[in-house]
Amino acid sequence: MNKHPFNINMLNVQQLNSFVIVYEQSSYSAASRIIGLSVPTIWEQVRSLESIYQTLLFKKSGRRIVATDNAKLLYEAVDPILNSLESTFDIVQQGENAGNEMITIVTGIRMMLEDLALPLAQFREQKPNVRLRINQGNDATAEELILADEVDLAFSLEPGLDQESKKLHYEPVYSIDLMAVAPMDHAFSKLKRFSLKELAQFELVIGEPRTHVRQSLDEAFHRLDLKARIAVETDTSAFTVACVQAGMGVGVLAGHEKGSLTSNLKVRSLKKQLGQRRIMVMWKKGRQLPASMKMLLNCIKESQN
Numbered sequence: 001m002n003k004h005p006f007n008i009n010m011l012n013v014q015q016l017n018s019f020v021i022v023y024e025q026s027s028y029s030a031a032s033r034i035i036g037l038s039v040p041t042i043w044e045q046v047r048s049l050e051s052i053y054q055t056l057l058f059k060k061s062g063r064r065i066v067a068t069d070n071a072k073l074l075y076e077a078v079d080p081i082l083n084s085l086e087s088t089f090d091i092v093q094q095g096e097n098a099g100n101e102m103i104t105i106v107t108g109i110r111m112m113l114e115d116l117a118l119p120l121a122q123f124r125e126q127k128p129n130v131r132l133r134i135n136q137g138n139d140a141t142a143e144e145l146i147l148a149d150e151v152d153l154a155f156s157l158e159p160g161l162d163q164e165s166k167k168l169h170y171e172p173v174y175s176i177d178l179m180a181v182a183p184m185d186h187a188f189s190k191l192k193r194f195s196l197k198e199l200a201q202f203e204l205v206i207g208e209p210r211t212h213v214r215q216s217l218d219e220a221f222h223r224l225d226l227k228a229r230i231a232v233e234t235d236t237s238a239f240t241v242a243c244v245q246a247g248m249g250v251g252v253l254a255g256h257e258k259g260s261l262t263s264n265l266k267v268r269s270l271k272k273q274l275g276q277r278r279i280m281v282m283w284k285k286g287r288q289l290p291a292s293m294k295m296l297l298n299c300i301k302e303s304q305n
Contacts (some may be wrong), residue, residue, distance in 0.1 A: 010052050013085065016078050018045040019057065023067055023075045049074075076166065080286025087287040102131040103293055106142045107155040109238035111279065114259040115174070116155065119303035123296045130292050138235050143168060146284050152293060154282045155300075157212055157254055169285045172278045173297070174304035178213060178270040181244055181251045181262050188250045189266035196220055196273050203231035203249035205240050213254050216274045237261070 021031040022042060032039045050057050057071040067075070107116060112134065120132060137145065142154035143165050155173065164170060180199055182188040188202050200221065206228075207214040214233075221228050231249040234240045241261045244251035254277050257267045281297060283289065289297075 015045045015049055018042045019049055083284050083286030084288055090290050104133040104151045105153050106135045106137040106145055106151045108236050110261055119299040123299040158278045158280045167285055168282045170280045170282055173281050175276045175278050176254050177276055178254050178274040180268045181265045184266050194268055200226040203229045205232040205243040205249045205251040208233045208235055
């Protein structure tokens with residue numbers, strides 16, 4: 001084990017927190033306004049860290065400061081630790097405020113209607129004193145709300161390639177199929193045989209290029225030298241279904257063959273062609289979940305098995 005020329009007693013939480021805020025804001029003055037300490041005080045705290053770690057953390061570039069490579073490494077290591085420390089307040093207060101606890105969730109419309117409503121109701125039966133606040137939002141909204149500490153948990157389709165945030169923790173909850181949907185009287189619904197080649201003949205309603213469903217279809221079409229006829233791009237499965245019901249094209253989305261949103265549509269599984277996708281739960285990296293949130297996640301996982 002490597003020995004360092006200092007010990008943990010040389011560090012304190014205030015130093016590390018000041019460093020994290022300066023790193024995120026790229027400014028001592030902006031960090032001062034957020035933390036409520038003077039600029040010289042924050043500067044001295046950062047200087048102390050540079051002395052402790054024996055490395056330069058920030059360089060001046062005009063009126064701004066630029067983080068060094070070592071600052072980036074330190075930030076990525078320290079930020080989850082501070083989040084973990086901050087979450088200890090929630091864990092302790094859960095015991096003191098057992099009758100006044102609230103869990104805030106953000107998820108998509110389809111997921112709430114078809115996947116989460118029942119297990120959330122089961123959770124409430126087990127924990128009647130815990131209130132739930134449920135908001136609608138896409139991946140970008142979820143990340144923003146989590147990092148702003150306005151939401152505890154977010155449920156979403158797994159991020160696309162290179163879309164994961166380094167500031168969030170991701171955990172798989174359950175899997176769903178990719179599928180194609182169309183009105184019952186649509187020509188696609190009347191096909192006796194079905195393959196991606198047939199799908200490529202129709203105008204499609206599908207997620208934006210950054211979504212995992214869209215990336216999966218694009219990759220499969222590329223392998224088969226097919227070209228997608230995109231009519232409408234959406235950012236939620238519910239919007240995709242609405243466009244399909246209005247006759248705008250054949251929808252490609254993630255969901256359940258017997259889901260309530262698509263009950264009046266012809267549903268064809270794309271599991272064989274495109275596989276399955278995982279639903280993930282996200283929370284701020286480093287945060288320790290209190291017992292009630294762990295129980296909520298268990299209710300959801302058990303309901304999907």
